[in-house]
Amino acid sequence: MKIDKKPDFTLSLLHPKHWGVWFGFGLLALIVNVLPYSLLFRLGRGIGKFGMRFGGKRADIARRNLELAFPDKTQQEMDEFIEENFKNSGMALIETGITWFWPTWRFQRLLVVKDITALKQHEANNKGVLLCCVHALNLEITARAFAVLGLPGYGAYRPHSNPAYEFIQYRGRTRNGNQLIYRTDLKKMIKVMRQGHRLFYLPDQDYGHNKSVFVPFFAVQETCTTTGTSILAHTSRCAIVPGSGFRNSDGKYEIIAGQSIEDQYPRKDDVAAAAYMNHYVEEIILRAPEQWLWMHKRFKSLPDHSLTNSRYL
Incomplete structure (x- = not known):
């Protein structure tokens, strides 16, 4: 289903089969708007820690990722890291509620603007930007933060397959002027950047062999990495800016997008471009590594399409 426009409300969304969705999001909206952030923080991390009891498979994936990416980590360091990662995963639910349901005046109080000079400069010059972020567990917060600024x-x-979920999700993700494009609509992505707009792009996961190359990522020398960054950058002639919005120790979200990296970006060499981008992806993740999505099989694809030699067996 290819939809990138705001879904309309219809009476069919009130069908009893959707009541669970309405109740769940209604409860989340109530909780995040009634409780102070300090309690929401404790609640979210508590949910994550409780989830560890049932997340053995995800914990195994995170551990294997850490073994591959940081082979020098000790067992104790990995145990502590994984627990922190689970706590942040629980907090991600609360952060989604904050992003979708908080009023702007309250949301602004969570933000600390560290450096957004590159985005400001490109905005003044009407230059399109490929804003490269990562799958941080607080990604919803980050996306709205740039819009609020x-x-x-x-x-x-x-789009979500459940229409009630989709109705709520779409509105949550388009707060303060953000817009959505269907994930395979490359023509529209290129068009909006040529028109001087920003496109949020996440080049940090394993999307399979199609339009990918194998380049270093942390300690893994052959990591499946998308060439989508170079395709979009070359065809749109946009600027490229790494961005992030990780939570700091004070519970504030530090917004950073101050470096423009397109001048040395090898647009016509897919392999060199992917390796170049991975360097900046690593730099972003290392700002707060425990807040990244380590439970995803980042290193699952192998250069020879092998399954018997999977890194996760």
């Missing part, structure tokens, strides 16, 4: 963008998007 007057720098909204377009996000690649896959």
Whole structure:
């Protein structure tokens, strides 16, 4: 289903089969709007820690990722890291509620603007930007944060199959001027950047062999990495800016997008471009590594399409 426009409300959304969705999001909206952030923080991390009891498979994936990416970590360091990662995963639920349901005046209080000079400069010059972020567990917060700061963008998007969920999700993700583009609509992505807009892009996961190359990522020398960054950058002639919005020790979200990296970006060499981008992806993740999505099989694809030699067996 290819949809990238705001879904309309219809009476069919009130059918009893959707009541669970309405109740769940209604409860989340109530909780995040009634409780102070300090309690929401404790609640979210508590949910994550409780989830560890049932997340053995995800914990195994995170551990294997850490073994591959940081082979020098001790067992104790990995245990502590994984627990922190689970706690942040629970907090991600609360952060989604905050992003979708908090009023702007309250949301602004969570933000600390560290450096957004590159985005401001490109905005003044009407230059399109490929804003490269990562799958941080607080990604919803980050996307809205840029919009609240007057720098909204377009996000690649896959509609949810449940229409009630989709109705709520779409509105939550388009707060303060953000817009959505269907995830495979490359023509529209290129068009909006040529028109001087920003496109949120996440080049940090394993999307399979199609339009990918194998380059270093942390300690893994052959990591499946998308060439989508170079395709979009070359065809749109946009600027490229790494961005992030990780939570600091004070519970504030530090917004960073101050470095423009397109001048040395090897647009016509897919392998060199992917390796170049991975360097900056690593730099972003290392700002707060425990807040990244380590439970995803980042290193699952192998150069020879092998399954018997999977890194996760």
